[in-house]
Amino acid sequence: MSLEQKNNSRDFIFKGNAKEWFGIWIVNLLLSIVTIGVYSAWAKVRTKKYFYGNTFVDGRNFDYHATGGQILKGRLIIIAAIIVFQIILTILPVVGLFLFIGLILLFPWLITRAMVFNARMSSFSNVRFDFVGTYGRAALVYLLYPILSALTLYTTFPILDRTVKRFTIDNLRFGTAEFKVDIPLGAFYKAAVIALLWVMVVAAAAYLTIASAIIASPEDNPMAVMLTGYAVFFIGLIPAGFIYQALTRNIIYNSTTLSGGHALRSNVSATQLFWIALSNMLVVVLTLGLMLPWAQVRVARYLSDHTGVEIGSSLDDFIGTEQEKATALGDAYSDIEGLDVGLPI
């Protein structure tokens, strides 16, 4: 499916292929194992460079500029801090409690640093990205709003999610150009309601099928309850996540603009995303992980094929800014905690 209908529209194009990426990936893995994890910092750089460097818009590619040394340093500091924190937590639980509160307050800083690092280390067409979100705003978005959302029993989750997306996109810069996202709240609620309906339908269906299959009354049968739980998790919750993400991704991209009259476009489909994730998982598990590179390329290609940009003025007119330093601490933290703060490509 092509987004290129008007002549000022350009698709994202991913030119990487599984065969080539496999070689890079397996060397990354082997060197990482042989060096007991040290090379993994350089492996990360090669991974990002490969996927960025193969993503094109209008003949120009993205690039990633962090060095392995930078990332290794960040990771060592974060790992040392985690170990010290764990020791203190077990030895002096009371001091640990205060430290824990400190860590919670540190979280918005770490996540902003991670976004700044990722943005500054990424470029498109020789112009670097930047991130200008402040600690205060991040503290509201990542600490206060989640608490408020929990207090309303997550009925305000779409508001929280929209706030997070606004924070990450409105503070993103491309050279001197600014990203701007303007999303109607109703669209988020609609996505959440559709996802929730899916879960409820699956839960009801699973409960009825399994309960009727097992003659004993389900309340007394832990097996039936557990099977229902698994069914709801795998057929209900996980696909619901895809439904929500696919719907909101399209809304977010289609409401994002960049100074100069450029606008992003997305038309991913929840069913296709789910099918790709499900079949990828099966193939990767059955091949002991060896088909992971193929799976990753497949996802990158699908997302690129369904992402585009409507060009306003010329892509030649962006101006870069003075290079600023960035600490890799937040990036290392988000790697270890498995948080996703990369560019929303």
Place this chain on the structure above:
Amino acid sequence: MTQAFSLQGHVYLAVSSRRMAARIEAAPYEGVIWVRVIAEDGQELARAPLADAKIDTALGRTARKLTFDDGTLFETQDHAGFEALDTGTRGARLYALERFGPHLIAFTAACLVAAFLLWRYGLDTIAALAVAATPQVVVEKIDTGTLQTIDFAMAEDSMLTNEEEARARSIYARVLAALPENERNTRDFELLFRAMPAVGPNAFALPGGTIVVTDELIREFPDADVIAGILGHEIGHVVEDHGLHRLYRSLGAYALIALLVGETGPMLEDILLEGNALLSLSYSRAQESAADEFGLTLSHRAGFDPIGLKIFFERLGAGIGDDMQWMSTHPNHSSRVEAIELYIRGLE
């Protein structure tokens, strides 16, 4: 490079996204090789000694890039031509390793073997090293800290009579005396009693050597052989450092997955974490079985009948369903009783 050479590509002007067709030329001048970027109209856009320009390591078929100090970027898809500018570097060797070819079969095999060894032995080795590196003071502090948490969350002061406690202590002293002296002296063994109605008849060991026994155990299982078997089991956990091993092992597995595998995408991530949790449960069950054997040997050596541990699990097992062993941190009671019977036969 001895002679002048030229390569077609594109240039991005310094601190700008402007892109235009250009060529790069390299030529020796007074013993130094210089590179120049020239636009199609013949205008020179950048010039520097080759040694001062930054060349990105080749990576698959992504464009080869050469960046000047001022931010001017030249890129080309002409990989073969570009190699003349970038020979014999570390990057070139890495690139050769990554290219698709028969050597990757050997690499793949090496990775599979390494991953298996890492999972089978590496994690244990890492955990053992970490345990050895943990100072005794820290381990004892873990005991103090954990005990505080237990006392706060789920335990009351013991309600045992002095006689009941004295009797349990004398059994404990006999079992501990059966432990080789060097193993007894390296740990700070201590027996504590707590009332824990929610936990029931049970006992647990903290890594530093603190062993906590519930009132419910002493009251419901007054048989000296039972108490001796359970104390032996808990001493086994302490002597073999099970608690710390498990802690380090799970931390190590988590860090390895996060750093080596990196981003796997949705769903796979869930599977990896679930799988890791299930594997660590099987590890915990293996520790329980090892502690059972340790306890049987120790109580037997101390002059108790090892049948005590069997009686305990048989009584506990009565009335509780035994399925779903793979979901539990402990082996189920019936398979435990069987293993104990087998081991007792070996002792006699």
